[in-house]
Amino acid sequence: QKEVEQNSGPLSVPEGAIASLNCTYSDRGSQSFFWYRQYSGKSPELIMFIYSNGDKEDGRFTAQLNKASQYVSLLIRDSQPSDSATYLCAVKVSGSYIPTFGRGTSLIVHP
């Protein structure tokens, strides 16, 4: 069974700090990795995707992928209260077009 694991949190960080969100996956054949942000009562919104080992930066967001260790992380620099949300990690295995989601990590950024 393909599994995607995330710490449910909540992760609480002060405004301006770096928030680090982690995700591990069980299937070594996984090739596509996605981070979604979900505000309370809203639908998930794609914020980052990564396919290759290493870092990928987009504004204040950095996705990090380590296939050997089977984890993907999301760093949010200069965290803002508006970043407070649940962050969902999703993984697609090679040969599959179906994303498998983790349960999400709740992030709280306090002023």
Added chain:
Amino acid sequence: DAGITQSPRHKVTETGTPVTLRCHQTENHRYMYWYRQDPGHGLRLIHYSYGVKDTDKGEVSDGYSVSRSKTEDFLLTLESATSSQTSVYFCAISERGGVMNTEAFFGQGTRLTVV
């Protein structure tokens, strides 16, 4: 924003009644998915479609059926609603099945309550 519309947005229904949720897309994407989201369980796949009339089961398909007669519409039917099917239902679409450009985009969700 991806053109995905779910209807209805909210519904209350009685146990034992059939219910159909609709997902309509204007992106001409090939792949469509139905997920349910519950506290403590995250997003769980119910059914998915990889083309017109091509559908398959996900991990929590019992009690649900789907149909896709047109590229733009994907219907989810609860054949006889039960209280355990009270949930938020999300439709999602994606364009490709390979590695690149495979991100999924979500509709606004349907909050279903079975009483």
